Amino acid sequence: QVQLVESGGGLVKPGGSLRLSCAASGFTFSDYYMSWVRQAPGKGLEWLSYIGTSGSTIYYADSVTGRFTISRDNARNSLYLQMNSLRAEDTAVYYCARGLHDLDCWGQGTLVTVSS
């Protein structure tokens, strides 16, 4: 079955970096756009970024532009989010999701906590 599994979350100090991974299975990963969405504790959903099938098309939300970098490795069926210059307001559960517009499959999320 279609499955997305995130990893790499944890506790990091302000200004620090973290790299999230998302392992995909059950579908042809290279055929799909992929996205990252986050959810701060007790809050709603915030779209962060998407990447095209080959990795050449990328967009970011203003809130993470210049600090976060999305990438993918189609040979490894994996999606990544490199997060630099982390701030307290980046504390959230980070989800990877399949799709560009409507997101039809989501991982279980990985928690990132930015705190000193």
Next chain:
Amino acid sequence: EIVMTQSPATLSVSPGETATLSCRASQSVSSNVAWYQQKPGQAPRLLFYGASTRATGIPARISGSGSGTEFTLTISSLQSEDFAVYYCQQYNNWPPYTFGQGTKLEIK
């Protein structure tokens, strides 16, 4: 950036009854709206795209409608598994894709 406003923030409905959730866009988004359901501790689940097209496995008692700036999610014959938070999302003017703040559907 398009703002999606959902109402009400919380909706209390009895099992077996019908719930109507609303989502309004700050400008026209055509029919480029998706709806998601999220239960506590779980990831969101796609319910509808194109405002009214059901995603895989979504029962017919749940329907989506609307276009332009006004959208509605209707859930009839409410069952225990329907009580959750629902989000609308526009993908007409992007980036960024924007979500509503959510409507919590709770048991009355």
